[in-house]
Each structure stands twice: as structure tokens, then as C-alpha cells.
Amino acid sequence: MAKKEVKSPAALIPSIDRLLRSEEFSPIIRIHGRDLTASIVREITTDLRSESLNGSNFSKNISVNSIAKEVSKRLEQITTSSLKPVLNLTGTVLHTNLGRAALPKEAISAIVNVASEPSNIEYNLSTGNRGYRDDHVTDLICRVTGAEAACVVNNNAAAVFLILNTFAFGKEVIVSRGELVEIGGTFRIPDIMLQAGTLLREVGTTNRTNKKDYETAINENTALIMKIHPSNFEIQGFTESVSEKTLADIAHHYNLPLTVDLGSGSLIDFSSKYIPKEKTVRETLSHRVDLVCFSGDKLIGGPQAGFIAGKHSMIKQINSNPMKRAMRMDKIRIAGLIAVLQLYLNPDTLPERLPTLRLLTRKYTEIKSTAHALCPKITQALNNVCTVEVIDCKSQIGSGALPTDLIPSAGLSIRPRFTVKNTKAEKSRALIQVAKNFRRLPVPIIGKLNNGALELDLRCLEQINVLTDQLPILCQIFGSDK
Ligand SMILES: *Cc1c(COP(=O)(O)O)cnc(C)c1O
Secondary structure, three states: OOOOOOOOOHHHHHOOOHHHHHHHHHHHHHHOOOHHHHHHHHHHHHHHHHHHOOOOHHHHHHHHHHHHHHHHHHHHHHOOOOOOEEEEOOOEEEOOHHHHOOOHHHHHHHHHHHHHHHHOOOOOOOOOOEEEHHHHHHHHHHHHOOEEEEEEHHHHHHHHHHHHHHOOOEEEEEEHHHOOOOOEEEHHHHHHHHHOOEEEEEEOOOOOOOOOHHHHHOOEEEEEEEEEOOOOOOOOOOOEEOOOHHHHHHHHHHHOOEEEEEEEOOOOOOHHOOOOOOHHHHHHHHOOOOOOEEEOOOOOOOOOOHHOOOOEEEHHHHHOOHHHHHHHOOOHHHHHHHHHHHOOHHHHHHHEEEEEEHHOOOOOOHHHHHHHHHHHHHHHHOOOOOEEEEEEEEEEEEOOEEEEEEEEEEEEEEEEOOOOOOOHHHHHHHHHHHHHHHOOOOOOEEEEEEOOEEEEEEOOOOOOOHHHOOHHHHHOOOOOOO
């Protein structure tokens, strides 16, 4: 009797060659090319081989048709960008994880212009010689801040690094203990100091630092006094700190420069426009601070950038630091920056033209009526899975500007329905799923979990149709989820 050969299941998987020659694959290859398609087919057949040992759907998954479907799915993932617009309904207007400032249309068209053609980014059109890229923005920065000179780098973290590295390499920098802040991610002032080759000389205590603390710390190895905006925290109660003016007196008495990291920075005092007051760059410089640095994409509302503004001789020294080149801005963002700084030349029109400011100054009543208009529509889309309610809430500026000053706003509170029998764990799982469903939309909606509900602060929803157009999809997502 002839022995019946037992074929291993993996042998049933069609060969790569056969798959690529099949009719199902010809449209895929036409769009994506043979090499990319073949590499995905290889990935899938490898997966199938390991699945052949234990997968229950194995025999269904190995048809040419189902492999072709899987290939298309993976190719779609690869060829669509994972970076995409979202709706920021977190209530934090300048949300670092959501890209901070949205740019004004003037900046967008300037960016498109410069990105699509060669430009004179480093070319002097009158002499025909090499130009300097910062020259396109320095005059504007000086005009809106009153600074003698300025330069611009990749972000404010780079600006802090450059200041330290240029003026205090191998030397001591005096900083108050109350200002040794972690901004987020890996940006911690003591770590930056170390990497910049400077020695941190901490003075005072967490809550109180006085004039004497600074004076007694100064020695022959001191290079710099630095003041740092606490950004994302506030110390309250029994506190003391030394003003910029007094620090300038101390520093200049010992022939030391005083620098201030303003963090967010603000070019104009907007307190009359109902947003809390953040000290302006001009004010800081008027206190005889030698150099200030600040971000481009926080309260200023421009593209990611770090500005350094102040004394001419010091800016010159920074520009000759070889590390400046490693931290320089690209032409695309310089184009956007010029447009944003030009808007600041006419502060009266800023609240309409600069998105950051437009959002921060939106009126509570307007936001609330948007919430009332949306509430029934969202209720309907959620298929009775959740209750939806109009709420008052508080927005914050974000990105370390005035962390404790909140702005009255309104929004929607979305709460999964429960029965008395649901456990606490079930409730929290259901809420996480609700938030996840909103993030699955083509333009994902990002809210905030608070008090057992998903809260959507509508301050940053300017185009309602971006939300309402997606309601049928939201309805499907919640429907399939039941
Ligand atoms: C945000 C911030 C920084 C870092 O600025 P980026 O532009 O994000 O690099 C540095 N210092 C302070 C005080 C800040 O608030």
C-alpha cells in the first residue's frame, strides 16, 4: 500500500510568483509598483506561514483573493500619512502634542510660495553675494520687541542651549532653585545646562530666593545669571523671588550678563482683550535684561521657532557659535515667521487674523450657542450609547503660558450609559472606548476625560462642519460598537 503523503499546511500558501502573476494583483502592481507589492506579499506569506501552525482562519486566509485584500489594506496604511489634522477639543488651545499654534493664512501662502520655488534664503539680491538667512526676520523681531539685535533658531530649547553654550561653556550659571523647571518630554533645565557644558549653580530654596542668594553665589567662575519662566507651574504661599530689574543691577555690578528664558513669550500685552496678562518681550528687555529667548509657536502663534533678542554684541557671538548652524531654521518656517511677525505690525487686526489669538478671545456666549446647536445632533449620532449634555468648562492657553489662568468656555459632556449593575472597571473601560471611537474618525476628535465623561471644549471648533460632516461615520462607529 502506498503511503499517503501528509503535506504541511504551509505548503498550501500560493507562491509569491503565482500571486504576483494573478489577475487580482495586476491593478495593485499598476498603482504601487512591483517591488513594493512584492515586499508586502512576502510579509504576508511569512505571517501566514506562522499562522499555519495555529491559526483557525488559515484556510480562508490563503486564497489569492484574500491575500490580495490584505495586501491592499497594508499598502493603504503605508501610503497614507500617519500625520494628519485633528480637531483639538481638549480645551488647551496651544497643545504641544497637537502641534501648538495653527498658522494664519498669510503664513500658509508664504510657506507654499517659498516651498515650491528656489528663493533668496541666503542670497543677497543687491550685491549678488551670499546672504544671511536670519536677516529676513531680524528687523521685524527688533521692531516688535524693541531689541537691539536678534537671531532665530529651531526652537526655544535650542535658543536656551545656544545661550548657555556660547557664554558659559566650562563656567557657572546661576539659577534660582524655584526655576529649575521641566517643560515636558526630556527638556529639563539642569540637563540642558549639563549638555551645554555649563555648571549649574543653584541658589535659594524652592519657594524663596532673594538678592543675597545671588550675590553670595557670584565668584570668578560665574559666567551668567539666568532667569527662567516657570511655565507650567506656580509656587504659591510663602514665596519670594528677585525681579528682573534687581537681577540686572546685581549682574551688571559684577560685569555679568543677565538672560531670561521667557518660554512662551508675548509680543503684545493682550490683557485688554480678556486674556490674562503674560509679560511681553519688550517689557523684559526694558528691565535691562541682556538677552531674552522665547518660542515661536506658543503664544506668539507662529511656526516652531526659538528667538533670541537683545544686545548686539551678544547676538553676534551667538551667530559665530558653530552650533548655531546645527540649530538653524529652514526656509519654509522662516517664510511663515515673516508673515506672522508682519501681522504684529498692526496689533488691532491681530485677534481676527492670528488663529491663536482668535481662539483665545472667542466669546463664551458664542461657544455656548455652538454647544447648544451641536448637542442634539451628537446625541442622535451616538445611538443612545451615551448621554450628551451642554456644560460650562474652562479653557487654558497651554504651552506653559499662564498655567493657572483659565478662560471661561463651553462644550459637551459625553457620558456612557450605565445600569446599576456595571462595575467601576466596566464604567472606566466604556469611557475609554467612547474617547477611542471619537479618535477613529477621519478627522479625529480629541477631547479630555474628566469626571467620568468625555469633555469636548468647543473653543477651538471654528468650522462646525468638520464635526457635523463626520456624524454619519460617528454613528456607524458607535453602532458597530454596541
Ligand atoms: C516651552 C519652553 C521651552 C522650550 O521651548 P520650545 O520652543 O518648545 O523648544 C524652554 N523654556 C521654557 C521656560 C519654556 O516654557
